[in-house]
Amino acid sequence: MQWLVPEPDWLGALPPDVAGHIRTLAGLPGFPRHLARFSAVLKKLDKKHEGTAKVLAVEAWRMADKDPVVRQYADWAIRRHVPGWHFGIINDDGRNAIYQEALNRHVRPGMTVFEVGTGTGVLAMLAAREGAAHVYTCEMEPLLVEVARKNIARNGLTDRVTVIPKRSDKVELGVDLPERADLFVAEIVDNGLLGEEALTITADVQARLLKPGAVLLPDQIELRGTLVGGPKCNRFFRARPACGLDVSALDRLGPAAVQSPAGLETDLAEDVVALRFDLATAASYRTAQTSVEVKVRTDGEAEGFLSWIWLRFGAGLEYTNRPPAVSCWGPRIHVFPTPMPVTAGQLVPMQVHHDCKRVRIWSER
Numbered sequence: 001m002q003w004l005v006p007e008p009d010w011l012g013a014l015p016p017d018v019a020g021h022i023r024t025l026a027g028l029p030g031f032p033r034h035l036a037r038f039s040a041v042l043k044k045l046d047k048k049h050e051g052t053a054k055v056l057a058v059e060a061w062r063m064a065d066k067d068p069v070v071r072q073y074a075d076w077a078i079r080r081h082v083p084g085w086h087f088g089i090i091n092d093d094g095r096n097a098i099y100q101e102a103l104n105r106h107v108r109p110g111m112t113v114f115e116v117g118t119g120t121g122v123l124a125m126l127a128a129r130e131g132a133a134h135v136y137t138c139e140m141e142p143l144l145v146e147v148a149r150k151n152i153a154r155n156g157l158t159d160r161v162t163v164i165p166k167r168s169d170k171v172e173l174g175v176d177l178p179e180r181a182d183l184f185v186a187e188i189v190d191n192g193l194l195g196e197e198a199l200t201i202t203a204d205v206q207a208r209l210l211k212p213g214a215v216l217l218p219d220q221i222e223l224r225g226t227l228v229g230g231p232k233c234n235r236f237f238r239a240r241p242a243c244g245l246d247v248s249a250l251d252r253l254g255p256a257a258v259q260s261p262a263g264l265e266t267d268l269a270e271d272v273v274a275l276r277f278d279l280a281t282a283a284s285y286r287t288a289q290t291s292v293e294v295k296v297r298t299d300g301e302a303e304g305f306l307s308w309i310w311l312r313f314g315a316g317l318e319y320t321n322r323p324p325a326v327s328c329w330g331p332r333i334h335v336f337p338t339p340m341p342v343t344a345g346q347l348v349p350m351q352v353h354h355d356c357k358r359v360r361i362w363s364e365r
């Protein structure tokens, strides 16, 4: 097979010595495997080659995405573009159902819908299916743009859904989007609530791309939580005696926050709202620190503050991954440096800090 005839653009954009080596490799049988392996070598050689290595790995994968060896060597680059959690979210029926219900309630015939973060295209297609006149959806990841366009074509919706291959802040009114939208939908909330920059993105979209009074889905987002303790909770941040030996000197190197194990007992204290954002108010968000008090229910030892997300899709439609719910979103434990003895009725003040992206929660006690 003549792999590089005619020569693709990506080859011309490479450093000349790398491009020369690839032209040599292209003459060998099984060229995609050679290319994928070469990308791995290049990546290992020096950090400064990582960008080039990523291009080569992706191109090897494009040529032979079913070749198991190519997949092994190119995987790191594909994962950088498309993290594995995309499968977790698209296979989460509860998540999909709440967005479907929200779109069913709020999309009216003739509406223009705008989405940030197309992914597979699922939400854009649901909005079209619910009767939107047209859905414009932007995606910053080129490999996902290809995926979404294929899915949209497979579902016969190409004339009703337009994928804009851009980051949301580069989307231009009158160029990519013909008019301000009536409804904005996005699933850009991570386990920590703000990690995908939902606040900044929504504020920008609202100012530039939406009609006044446009529907936002979700329209309110919160980080909620409570104190947690008990033996199930601390295995990822406290070193227990091992074969009768005290190995707890490791504890000082423990993480400040971890993903929570599933099915944690959460009856040590009452639930509180740690952070609340009403997205519809179009605030200009800034770094902030607040304090919340958690009321202890039963005597025990608190190991940390367990947080989860809460989303509202207009009045009366809410979603949360509060344990014991099973969800693609995982609750997080903000770990106390040492276990904290607590007694029923006590109020434990928690500090909650966010910089519009990362949330940090701790206790000064």
Ligand SMILES: C[S@@+](CC[C@H](N)C(=O)[O-])C[C@H]1O[C@@H](n2cnc3c(N)ncnc32)[C@H](O)[C@@H]1O
Binding pocket: 089, 090, 116, 117, 118, 119, 120, 121, 122, 123, 138, 139, 140, 141, 144, 166, 167, 168, 169, 186, 187, 188, 189, 196, 201
């Ligand atoms: C959590 S996924 C949701 C995908 C899809 N909407 C769904 O619900 O299954 C978020 C997607 O948004 C994209 N994304 C995040 N920030 C973006 C931005 N500012 N502009 C465009 N795409 C963005 C990511 O690449 C990712 O594909």
